[in-house]
Amino acid sequence: MSSEIPQLPLILDSATLSRHLEDPHLLIIDVPLKPESYESGHVPGAVFLDARRLLAGSGEVPNDVPSEAALSALFSELGLTPETHVVAYDDEGGGWAGRLLWTLELIGHRRYSYLNGGIHAWRADGQPLSTTPASPTPSEYEAAYLNPQVQIRREELLERLDDPALAIWDARSDEEYRGVKGDNRQLGHIPGAVNLDWLEVMDKGRDLRLRDYAELVTELEARGLTQDKEIVTHCQTHHRSGLTWLAAKALGYDNVRAYPGSWKEWGNRDDTPVEK
Known part of the structure; x- marks a missing residue:
C-alpha cells in the first residue's frame, strides 16, 4: 500500500475511488440529506456527517459558517489532518457535499474531491456497499478561516x-x-x-x-x-x-x-x- 498522498482530481468517478478505498490518507465523508441513505448502504469506509454540523445553527443567520472552534471540533472528530485527502459525497446530487468541500476551502484545506453523482452513481455502477458504520480516528485539527475570500x-x-x-x-x-x-x-x-x-x-x-x-x-x-x-x-x-x-x-x-x-x-x- 502506498504511503504517498493520492493525487486525485476534483471530480472523481466511482471506478477511480474504488481503487483507492484502502488508502490510509483518504477520508471518505458521506453527508446525506437523508441519514437513512447512509444506514442503507454507503461507500465502504465512509464516515457519516450530519449536514447540520456545517451550519452555525443559531443566531440571526443559522445557516452561516460555524465558528472556528466548532469547525476545529468537527474536523478533529472526523480525523482530518493536513495530509488527508477528503472525498465527499451525498444522496442528492452534490449540495451538501459541495458545502462540505467549500468549508474545507474556507479553512485552507485543499486536498479534496467530489464523488461525481454521489451514492446514486456509486450504486448504479455496481460498486460495493457497506452497512457497517465507520469510526474515524480522531485528530487534533485546528481550523481557522485561512481562505476567507472564498x-x-x-x-x-x-x-x-x-x-x-x-x-x-x-x-x-x-x-x-x-x-x-x-x-x-x-x-x-x-x-x-x-x-x-x-x-x-x-x-x-x-x-x-x-x-x-x-x-x-x-x-x-x-x-x-x-x-x-x-x-x-x-x-x-x-x-x-x-x-x-x-x-x-x-x-x-x-x-x-x-x-x-x-x-x-x-x-x-x-x-x-x-x-x-
Whole structure:
C-alpha cells in the first residue's frame, strides 16, 4: 500500500475511488440529506456527517459558517489532518457535499474531491456497499478561516452590486427567483443576479452526475456568468449553492465565491435591495 498522498482530481468517478478505498490518507465523508441513505448502504469506509454540523445553527443567520472552534471540533472528530485527502459525497446530487468541500476551502484545506453523482452513481455502477458504520480516528485539527475570500459577506456584496466584474448566480428555483414563492420577509432576488436552478446542473439521466461541461458553460455564459468575472453563488441557505460553487470550480472558473448568508439573510432584512 502506498504511503504517498493520492493525487486525485476534483471530480472523481466511482471506478477511480474504488481503487483507492484502502488508502490510509483518504477520508471518505458521506453527508446525506437523508441519514437513512447512509444506514442503507454507503461507500465502504465512509464516515457519516450530519449536514447540520456545517451550519452555525443559531443566531440571526443559522445557516452561516460555524465558528472556528466548532469547525476545529468537527474536523478533529472526523480525523482530518493536513495530509488527508477528503472525498465527499451525498444522496442528492452534490449540495451538501459541495458545502462540505467549500468549508474545507474556507479553512485552507485543499486536498479534496467530489464523488461525481454521489451514492446514486456509486450504486448504479455496481460498486460495493457497506452497512457497517465507520469510526474515524480522531485528530487534533485546528481550523481557522485561512481562505476567507472564498466567501462573500453581505456588506461587501451590498457595496459591489454595480461592479461589472462581479456576477451573481442564484441557484434557487425559478419561482423563488421571481419572488412568487419563498419563506422570507422579502421575496425576489439580489439586483442583477441571474438564475440557473441547481437541479439543472445535475444529469437526471446519469444518476445525478454533473451535466456535460460544454453544455453547462454555454448555459452559464448565456446568462453572463463568464470566466473572466468574479462569480458569487448563493441559494436560500448555501446548501444548494454548495453544488453550484463546486460545479463552477470544476468548469474552470478561477474566481468563484459563495455567499453563506444567502437569501435567508438577504431576504429577511430591511436594508438589502430586492428585485422581482
